[in-house]
């Protein structure tokens with residue numbers, strides 16, 4: 001056991017592995033349009049292609065079991081490697097017994113259905129060569145000392161047991177907050193890894209939901225069904241950046257489930273959509289304020305305009321809403337940019353006013369100040385350094401000449417400062433070669449906001465006011481975040497204006513979501529899976545992605561992830577070695593972008609992972625050589641991409657008719673009303689191999705699950 005002095009904080013905490021599950025049956029939106037007599041509404045109006053659904057054989061617990069077991073099998077994760085298990089759902093089966101308790105069958109020898117653990121049988125696709133082999137084999141009740149010691153250098157962190165059983169992951173429980181639950185679970189898991197209680201093992205986060213709306217409901221076509229599982233730990237390929245983080249919370253009755261006996265939510269469609277879009281605004285501004293306060297983002301440099309931001313992932317109740325969300329985020333950027341421009345103009349105007357005032361007061365005081373070496377401070381401007389000495393001020397021929405001289409002097413001073421700033425920007429931006437990024441910075445938002453800049457909301461000013469009032473780097477006023485939220489004209493114009501941005505940032509994550517429908521807590525992570533599947537390590541490593549999570553009611557968060565690659569990932573540029581580069585050393589693609597758009601900062605020492613912990617903490621050396629990417633070959637962007645195998649899994653799905661969907665949905669509804677004991681009636685042929693299903697519910701409501709081999 002290591003002594004306390006030896007404990008070090010884990011680095012690069014984030015998502016190590018990702019698995020998604022969706023059932024084998026789907027109904028096409030085009031078929032639903034025909035059935036509902038509304039051609040174009042679901043495919044164009046909502047932007048969806050298909051909706052996944054399952055029978056009464058698959059509930060939230062079985063979905064969670066399938067995703068968790070699938071992750072452990074595909075990545076070769078032994079039960080003993082998991083020390084924390086957190087589950088998110090809003091399709092709970094019981095108001096006391098957690099879904100997590102069902103998942104414990106995966107961590108208890110002999111307790112899983114038939115004691116046949118799908119994950120125990122299969123070897124990892126790429127066994128770790130770097131992980132230290134435990135000297136003592138793990139027993140079902142004992143964890144190797146290396147894993148329990150809390151040693152947190154990346155190398156030590158991978159010194160986990162390669163197989164076997166350990167103490168069950170007692171930490172963590174179910175989290176409920178509509179679709180946001182998975183994010184709360186992920187943050188709790190990451191916090192555990194970063195805490196002093198961490199025992200060196202990994203955390204597993206599982207999200208599972210059945211999204212079913214009542215027959216005849218306007219929301220019926222926005223259902224879905226699915227699960228996601230994530231492994232959380234240090235030295236991750238998808239690192240949670242603690243700085244890039246913006247949240248929002250509010251009370252609203254937009255989507256809720258007051259009827260305990262039925263699976264259906266009560267939805268106020270218009271309100272839930274505006275809650276989502278308002279939350280995008282709040283989270284984007286709060287994240288920007290944090291990043292700006294840390295010196296990593298200039299007010300006029302939009303989040304979405306940064307060249308290191310390469311993707312946008314969102315919770316997806318319906319695709320069209322996600323597009324509107326990205327457009328809303330672009331609007332926030334635009335408001336910030338225009339505010340910065342307005343402030344600059346105001347500062348220039350104030351400088352002019354100051355000149356006049358100086359002239360009126362006579363040159364004496366000015367000259368005295370200048371003679372003392374102080375010079376006039378530029379009011380409202382950022383520069384407060386002493387102004388350069390100007391001898392012209394000492395020899396005015398009269399008041400008018402003095403005013404003129406002072407005016408010229410101030411103008412010259414401002415010009416020199418601007419020139420100096422420009423030079424500084426050029427020199428920092430020029431520290432490294434401009435990388436050839438696949439995603440060039442998007443153009444300025446070309447949209448008529450229909451208001452002179454003076455009447456536009458001032459998001460940064462609001463943030464500063466909130467900070468002055470003890471609100472930290474956050475906006476508290478709804479002003480900018482909810483500005484013209486109900487304006488459908490503006491909404492349409494924004495979506496149109498950001499079509500190119502959507503193709504660059506949003507499309508790859510939405511690809512899977514459009515084909516599955518909503519799966520509540522799992523939805524946003526299915527979007528992340530879609531992105532990794534479509535881009536792989538070569539397309540993501542060294543760059544950032546923004547992930548927006550929303551749960552009605554309302555909780556929301558915008559998280560920044562940094563993607564790290566390995567040398568073997570196939571990418572050749574320095575960015576391939578990870579965001580670590582964002583430290584501003586200029587040697588990687590992210591570094592160049594970060595410096596050019598707001599300066600450097602050292603906080604990425606925590607974000608950066610390196611085999612050499614000291615280097616990571618120092619944060620100043622060449623990331624290209626110091627971060628070889630994740631050390632455990634099981635957990636890389638490319639291994640995630642391989643494990644997901646989405647194309648063939650999607651192709652294996654069966655298209656069912658709308659009548660079939662309605663019949664199956666009616667079975668599911670009936671299962672909530674049936675007297676006990678209850679035997680599910682859903683066709684087992686629709687349950688694929690390795691998938692867990694509900695076998696029976698006994699007279700006391702106890703549910704039994706089996707795994708289809």
Ligand SMILES: CC(=O)SCCNC(=O)CCNC(=O)[C@H](O)C(C)(C)COP(=O)(O)OP(=O)(O)OC[C@H]1O[C@@H](n2cnc3c(N)ncnc32)[C@H](O)[C@@H]1OP(=O)(O)O
Nearest residue numbers: 038039040041044045046179218219222255269272317552
């Ligand atoms: C728990 C969580 O996931 S958080 C979010 C929870 N909330 C949800 O999931 C939302 C659930 N769904 C709903 O409430 C509903 O399905 C809604 C609100 C999305 C749609 O409600 P409706 O009143 O039936 O549809 P509406 O008339 O607004 O049409 C929807 C869109 O399709 C468009 N549309 C309608 N008919 C057509 C058509 N024939 N062709 C093309 N587009 C059409 C509309 O213009 C509208 O688009 P817009 O909003 O961009 O202008």
